[in-house]
Amino acid sequence: MRGDPIAITGFFELAVGTGRWLDYAPLMGTVRAAGLVKTFGTVGAVNDLSFEARAGEFLTLLGPSGCGKTTTLRLVAGLERPDRGEIHVGDRPLSSAASGLFVPPERRGMGMVFQSYAIWPHMTVFENVAFPLQELRVPRAEIRERVMTILATVGLGDLHGRPAPMLSGGQQQRVALARALVSNPQVLLLDEPLSNLDARLREEMRFELRDMQAKLGITSIFVTHDQAEAMTLSDRIVVMNAGRIEQEGSPEDVYQRPTTRFVMDFLGRANHLPARIVRADDGSCMAEVEDSGFCMPLGGLDAWQDGQEVLLAFRPEAVEARAAERDGVWVGVVRSSVYVSGHVEYVVDLGKFTVRATGPEEARLPHDTRARLCVSPRAVRVWPRGRP
Ligand SMILES: Nc1ncnc2c1ncn2[C@@H]1O[C@H](COP(=O)(O)OP(=O)(O)OP(=O)(O)O)[C@@H](O)[C@H]1O
């Protein structure tokens, strides 16, 4: 895996933080990246990326494999030099391609945890976490105090003497976190740190990580391709695609109000129906689903022209399937249904389209029966067709 050797070197460089331990209080750093570009040969990994992780914030870079998340994090850490663009923490410039400024990783005051935690098997928990401080020749008594404090914070206080190989995956992950935090970094960078854990532990660690981050108030940039992880952990999410930002916002924003089809599809399941705008003489405006009589009233009237082709996009939970006696508008046929934690999810044939819908478990509709689809217009996104 490409990450392994890099992970270890990266850690050595980063963990050997900024020097003064006893009186070092973490500054609340805002990380600002502006116009970052990074190309490897002919591969454009990061393409004009600008974002801000505000002081104390938990910011997530979310996107599919290969979209440039790790590269972005490594640019922030100083493990890569940008071809273009600038990085600041607070007022302090760390990297500027234009002026040639480049602060090396060990002087950036950042802690980093990688997907492969890269903890050392021949050392105990204590020794693993103490290592960065020993490298800096911090006095022994101070090392002991700092290490025990951070181990207590990550819930490993009782295990300080245990050899690293005798730890569970979750415990190893916590050692890696403690080691990244022991130097009181200003910023914490996390590259898919939970992806090696099994599903249940991963979920548990999500909450622990979030708790701890909030307690420490440390500005954190977290990288994942897992939308559920991003939704539960983040103050804000930057959705990336092919080296660029598609959208950024709160988890609710990007989930409920996606601005592109890519974001809509990447963050969850979605229905997409091609439709045409129909404007009435009184100025009201409807979207009529193609080749059917299904209409939906629209807001934002000025945005649309009569006859314009659009795409209606909405999530399954925005459509409720109810029993229907007769054929009619928005009436389809139930093709399949599954029970999912407290409600039923349906696949309904609606004319030539298939719509995913939901309904209450106590009124589950049998297969091949008619279902009326009640769509909440407020939850429908309308995009000009042909837009990505
Ligand atoms: N050192 C490198 N040399 C050549 N190409 C690279 C290098 N690092 C990254 N790339 C390429 O840059 C692009 C972005 O890679 P990156 O590792 O940042 O993606 P990612 O979003 O972290 O993906 P994943 O979710 O799979 O970890 C990919 O096409 C990758 O192959």
Ligand SMILES: [Mg+2]
């Ligand atoms: Mg990656």
